[in-house]
Structures are given as structure tokens and as C-alpha cells.
Amino acid sequence: MSQPSRKSARKQRHRLVPGPEHAAVFAALGDQTRLVLLSQLMDGEHVSIAGLTEGSGLTRQAITKHLRVLEKSRIVRCTRRGREQLYSLNPKPLMELREYLDLVSRQWDGALMRLKSLVEER
Amino acid sequence: MSQPSRKSARKQRHRLVPGPEHAAVFAALGDQTRLVLLSQLMDGEHVSIAGLTEGSGLTRQAITKHLRVLEKSRIVRCTRRGREQLYSLNPKPLMELREYLDLVSRQWDGALMRLKSLVEER
DNA sequence: TTAACATGCAACCAAAAGGTTGCTTATGGA
DNA sequence: TCCATAAGCAACCTTTTGGTTGCATGTTAA
Numbered sequence: 261m262s263q264p265s266r267k268s269a270r271k272q273r274h275r276l277v278p279g280p281e282h283a284a285v286f287a288a289l290g291d292q293t294r295l296v297l298l299s300q301l302m303d304g305e306h307v308s309i310a311g312l313t314e315g316s317g318l319t320r321q322a323i324t325k326h327l328r329v330l331e332k333s334r335i336v337r338c339t340r341r342g343r344e345q346l347y348s349l350n351p352k353p354l355m356e357l358r359e360y361l362d363l364v365s366r367q368w369d370g371a372l373m374r375l376k377s378l379v380e381e382r
Numbered sequence: 383m384s385q386p387s388r389k390s391a392r393k394q395r396h397r398l399v400p401g402p403e404h405a406a407v408f409a410a411l412g413d414q415t416r417l418v419l420l421s422q423l424m425d426g427e428h429v430s431i432a433g434l435t436e437g438s439g440l441t442r443q444a445i446t447k448h449l450r451v452l453e454k455s456r457i458v459r460c461t462r463r464g465r466e467q468l469y470s471l472n473p474k475p476l477m478e479l480r481e482y483l484d485l486v487s488r489q490w491d492g493a494l495m496r497l498k499s500l501v502e503e504r
Numbered sequence: 505t506t507a508a509c510a511t512g513c514a515a516c517c518a519a520a521a522g523g524t525t526g527c528t529t530a531t532g533g534a
Numbered sequence: 535t536c537c538a539t540a541a542g543c544a545a546c547c548t549t550t551t552g553g554t555t556g557c558a559t560g561t562t563a564a
Contacts, residue, residue: 290405296400448522
């Protein structure tokens with residue numbers, strides 16, 4: 261009864277929709293400098309731009325741009341205190357990303373059973 | 383005894399080193415088109431380039447380029463069968479990525495306790 | 505009030521990314 | 535054998551990205 265043609269079946273099944281927001285967050289994390297910034301923020305609570313620039317070997321403006329990228333995908337927030345701009349982390353987006361990866365993994369648990377023959381590692 | 387100067391303390395503590403490979407994988411996932419490709423591969427086992435191109439609205443060559451990006455960061459593998467090139471997923475890199483995000487989360491569980499006052503969501 | 509500090513803004517630049525077109529090569533099937 | 539199909543390669547184009555320099559602005563602290 262109404263069996264979909266084999267050709268389009270692949271596209272039909274409960275596909276997990278990635279969504280551009282996911283891509284945006286991934287992209288924001290897809291840069292070594294920004295990952296380092298995150299790791300700095302991770303144990304630094306609220307840090308100023310100048311503070312983040314310090315050991316980077318880059319210009320303050322470069323760091324600023326990177327921070328803006330992180331800010332645009334909500335990974336990072338900032339509040340102003342006096343003359344300085346303090347940045348801190350926002351867990352939400354990365355949490356969601358991890359959820360996405362979990363979904364992928366789950367999807368794979370199934371797929372991997374099916375493959376198995378060719379997988380052979382690496 | 384030997385208390386490190388407050389200034390450098392932030393950089394000292396067990397910082398989780400991101401590493402360029404992480405950035406590379408994140409970057410590879412930082413594109414809507416490629417995420418869609420992945421989702422296609424997720425339920426399609428082994429799919430040819432032409433097959434992946436089909437509903438994309440892009441050129442075969444564009445898709446090829448994207449696949450090469452995914453291939454370079456090991457997210458995807460391909461084997462040749464006759465005249466077609468069959469692509470399939472490689473779970474490893476994404477697994478590692480999830481581990482990384484888990485690390486981050488754990489790191490945060492600590493950091494969040496410390497923040498708490500400003501967090502207020504969003 | 506003034507000098508030093510923390511940022512913001514804009515212009516500019518080189519390299520990388522995302523796509524396209526056109527042409528060649530290799531395979532499989534009728 | 536010959537044609538249609540699957541893919542590779544190269545050149546080219548436009549936009550984005552990662553970075554810089556120079557100058558203007560707001561804040562502190564002396």
C-alpha cells in the first residue's frame with residue numbers, strides 16, 4: 261500500500277533537519293583562535309577584550325571581530341562595565357549542539373548496524 | 383605557599399586544549415549544505431556523488447567540493463565502485479567532537495556555579 | 505582637567521570559500 | 535563497438551573571512 265518508490269525513500273524517512281542555526285554555531289566554532297577564546301572564557305568568568313587579547317599575538321581588533329562572531333551565534337555574551345566590555349559564556353547554544361550530535365549518534369547506531377561490513381575502522 | 387599571581391592564574395588551570403583538528407571538524411560542519419549532505423548519508427548508507435547532487439539545486443562539482451571538505455576532516459569516506467564513487471559516514475570524528483563538547487559542559491558545570499548571579503538566561 | 509586606558513569605527517588587503525562553466529577521461533550496457 | 539553516465543580537472547568569478555592600520559570616543563584615576 262502506497263510504498264514509496266525506492267529511489268525517493270532515502271529522502272523521506274525521519275531525516276533530522278540540521279537547520280542553518282546549527283551550521284552557524286558550528287561555523288563559529290570552526291576557528292582555532294575562537295576555540296582558544298572560549299577556553300579562556302571557560303575559566304575566566306568575565307573577561308575584557310584587552311584581557312582576551314593579551315596572549316593571543318593578534319591585534320585587539322582581530323579579537324574583537326572574533327568575539328562578535330561568537331556573539332552573533334549566542335555562544336558568548338557581553339556586558340559593559342565602565343569603560344570595559346566584559347565577555348562571558350552562554351551555555352545554551354553549545355548544549356543544543358551537543359544534543360544535535362547526540363541525535364546524529366543515535367541515528368548512526370542504527371546505520372552502523374546496517375553498514376558493518378565496510379566499516380573496518382579508518 | 384607559592385600562590386600564583388591572580389593575573390596569570392586564569393591561564394594556568396587545567397585548560398582544555400582545543401587543538402586545530404577540533405576547529406577543522408567544526409569548520410567542516412559549519413555549512414548548511416554539508417550538514418544536509420550528512421543527513422542524506424545518515425540514512426542512505428553508500429551514496430554516489432550524482433545521488434547526493436540530485437535534490438540539492440547545486441552543481442555536481444559544488445557537491446564534490448563539499449564532499450572533499452568533509453573527507454579531509456575524516457567525517458566522510460569514499461570507495462569507488464565501478465564508475466561511481468560511493469560516500470559513507472565515519473563516526474569517529476563526530477564522536478570525538480561530542481566528547482569535546484562534553485568536556486566543555488563539564489567545565490561549565492563548575493563555571494556556572496561561580497557565575498549564577500549574572501546568568502539569568504538569554 | 506588631563507593623560508592613560510578600553511573600545512569603537514572605517515578603510516583596506518590578501519587569501520580562502522563557495523559556485524559556475526567547459527572539457528577530458530573512464531566505465532558499463534545495449 | 536558506441537553512446538550515455540559518473541566523475542575529475544582547471545580556470546574563473548564573487549563574497550566572506552581573518553587580519554591590519556589609523557583615528558575618534560568615552561572613562562578613570564591622579
